[in-house]
Every structure is written in C-alpha cells, then in structure tokens.
Amino acid sequence: MTSNFGTVGFSNKNPYIATTEADWTDPKEKGLSVYEKSKLLSEHAAWDFIKKEGGNLEFATSRNVSNEKAKKILGWKPIANNEETILTSIYSMIKFGVIK
Numbered sequence: 001m002t003s004n005f006g007t008v009g010f011s012n013k014n015p016y017i018a019t020t021e022a023d024w025t026d027p028k029e030k031g032l033s034v035y036e037k038s039k040l041l042s043e044h045a046a047w048d049f050i051k052k053e054g055g056n057l058e059f060a061t062s063r064n065v066s067n068e069k070a071k072k073i074l075g076w077k078p079i080a081n082n083e084e085t086i087l088t089s090i091y092s093m094i095k096f097g098v099i100k
Contacts, residue, residue, distance in 0.1 A: 003039055003043050003061040003062060004035070004036055004039040004040075005019075006025055006032065006033070006035075006036030006037075006039060006040065007024065007025055007036070007039050007040045007043050007061075008020070008021060008023045008024055008025055009023075009025065010025040010026075010029045010031070010032060010036070011023060011024070011025045011026045011029055018094075018095045019095075024040070024044075025040055027040055027041065043061060046059060046061075047059065
C-alpha cells in the first residue's frame with residue numbers, strides 16, 4: 001500500500017526523535033488535510049483487516065516524506081534535480097542512524 005508520511009508524521013512534535021510506525025497521527029490533528037486523513041483511516045482499516053482476517057497474508061506500506069516535510073525536518077536545501085529521492089534517502093539514513 002502506498003501510504004503517506006502524514007499517517008505517522010504529524011503528532012510527533014519532537015524533531016529529534018525518529019518517527020516510527022508506532023507514532024500514528026491523531027485523526028483530529030489540527031491542519032491534517034482530507035487526503036492525509038483518508039490515507040490514515042484507510043491504512044488503519046487495512047492493518048485491522050490483516051490482523052483480524054488476513055490469515056497468512058503479508059502487508060506492507062511505503063511512507064515517503066514530501067519535499068516540504070523533509071526540508072522542514074532536515075533544514076536542507078536541495079541541490080539536485082532528483083530532490084525527492086535525495087531527501088527521502090537522507091531522511092532514512094538519519095532515521096536509522098547511518099548518518100547524524
């Protein structure tokens with residue numbers, strides 16, 4: 001499932017703590033767009049389905065960080081044409097401790 005960083009990324013207000021799959025965004029979070037809320041609710045429903053009725057099914061999501069969110073988190077100005085990939089890669093490396 002292609003998800004959205006908004007499903008986990010808006011209720012954790014501490015920029016020094018990595019956001020994980022355990023950090024669900026509060027559906028009543030101020031400023032949450034209709035799109036982000038729809039992704040949040042649909043992902044919750046999908047995980048609930050897998051848990052209750054999925055049997056041996058496996059489920060995975062991909063939550064890419066938007067340019068604006070990554071720029072805010074990293075304080076970084078993109079210098080390449082493929083800034084989305086670069087920002088997502090840098091964010092992941094920071095999150096998993098590959099770079100500081």
